[in-house]
Amino acid sequence: MDSSARREKILQILQESSSAVTGTTLSKACNVSRQIIVGDVAILRAQGIAIISTPRGYQLVVPAAPGCMRVFVCCHGSDLMEAELNAIVDNGGIVHNVVIEHDVYGNLEGTLNLHSRRDIQQYIKRMHD
Structure with a gap:
């Protein structure tokens, strides 16, 4: 699989997932190292695809659901x-x-x-x- 096809596959996996997908999962699906996935995600982001990294893995940015957003300011350990x-x-x-x-x-x-x-x-x- 060439790099372009691999990035398409990464994007497809992220689009079909309802939750974050780990770099390890993506690397196994594409038969490459996690570092290659990191580079591919960077390229996809540079192309304007809104991918975020979370503690649980990568996910596409979805439009915010109707509701409200609040900022909580805290000062604690x-x-x-x-x-x-x-x-x-x-x-x-x-x-x-x-x-x-x-x-x-x-x-x-x-x-x-x-x-x-x-x-x-x-x-x-x-x-x-």
Whole structure:
């Protein structure tokens, strides 16, 4: 499979998936290394395809569902983070991202897309690892 066909296959897998797809899953489906997938995703993004990386893998950006969006400003340590995230998802919310104010680098933003307690557990485990 050439690189163009591989990128089409990656896009097809992402379009058909209802949840995030890991780089490992994509690499196995395409018979290449995860690093090749990382490069292919970068090329797809450069072509204007809205792919985001989450703690659970890659996914296409879907238009926002009707509803409301709120920003929660917090100042606490990791000891209270899990309770806060659980409170949001337990009440039907989605944690889209986190923004950290850094004295030197300014605002650092990370996409999370946490929908459930399972997502939160995986996120916290990755942070500790």
